[in-house]
């Protein structure tokens with residue numbers, strides 16, 4: 001069915017996966033990923049578009065998206081914030 005999706009969110013979710021592979025933050029659990037997404041998305045403009053089974057039907061959405069550099073800088077900022085104050089205790093570092 002037709003759905004309304006925030007294209008910024010879809011792009012930021014993909015960018016987060018790239019970022020986690022490269023940056024290796026102290027925790028990448030679902031909770032910490034959700035915290036990073038929430039912090040980053042609150043600082044980026046939402047861009048809603050109509051999608052059908054995940055396919056974007058609007059054609060104007062990509063022009064209106066924040067730049068990749070802007071998205072990555074917000075992700076880095078959000079990840080640093082979560083790493084500094086995680087929502088849950090991190091397990092003690094295991095040197096093995």
Ligand SMILES: [Zn+2]
Nearest residue numbers: 027028029032
């Ligand atoms: Zn975590």
